[in-house]
Amino acid sequence: MTRAVPEPTYRRFAPGIGTLALRPFDLTEDVTTLHSWVTRPYARYWGLLDASVADVHAEYLRIERSAHHHAFLGEHDGRPAFLMERYEPASDAVGQTFDVAPGDVGMHVLVGPPDTPVPGFTAAVFEMIMDYLFSDPLVDRVVVEPDVRNLKIQALNERMGFRKHSVVQLPDKQAWLSFCTRDQYADALRMNEAG
Secondary structure (H helix, E strand, O other): OOOOOOOOOEEEEEOOOEEEEEEEOOHHHHHHHHHHHHOOHHHHHHOOOOOOHHHHHHHHHHHHHOOOEEEEEEEEOOEEEEEEEEEOHHHOHHHHOOOOOOOEEEEEEEEOOOOOOOOOHHHHHHHHHHHHHHOOOOOOEEEEOOEOOOHHHHHHHHHOOOEEEEEEEEOOEEEEEEEEEHHHHHHHHHHHHHO
C-alpha cells in the first residue's frame, strides 16, 4: 500500500502552463526523484552531483528536523517538477554576511529536468514561489545567494525583481547575495507583463 503524500500547501493555475502546487517534501516518497535531479550536470550548483540516494536522504532529513529550514516539492499537474526550500537567514551561514531584518526569508529553487520542455515554465515556477512566499504577511524581503557562476538563475532573479547586493563567501561557494522586496517584485511583474 502506497503512503499518501502531504496535501498541497499552495496551488495556482498558470495560463499556458497548467496547475502548479507546493507541498511539504516527503522523505519516503520524494528522495529518489530528487536524487535523480541533483545528480545531473545541469544541477551542479546544488552541490550533490556525486551524492548517493542515502546522502540526499540524510541532507533532507537534516532539513526536516530543522526548525528554520523547510523543503517543499513542487508539482506540475500532479507530477513532481521542482523543489523549493524556505529558510530563516538568521539561522543560516548567509545570515553572517548581512544585517538580517525582521521579515527576511531565504529561498532556494531547483527545477527538475522536463520530459518535454514547456516555454516559460521556469519563470512560471519562480513566480508561483514568490507569490507563495509573499502570501505570508510577515515576509517583507526574499534573500537568495546563487553561486557566482550560475548566470542563468541570476538572470531569472533579476527578472523577478532581485537586486544584487554583494559577492559573499559561504562555506560551500562564492555567492551573489541578492534581495527582493515585496514592492520590487510587484514592479518586476508589471514590467514583465508590459513586455
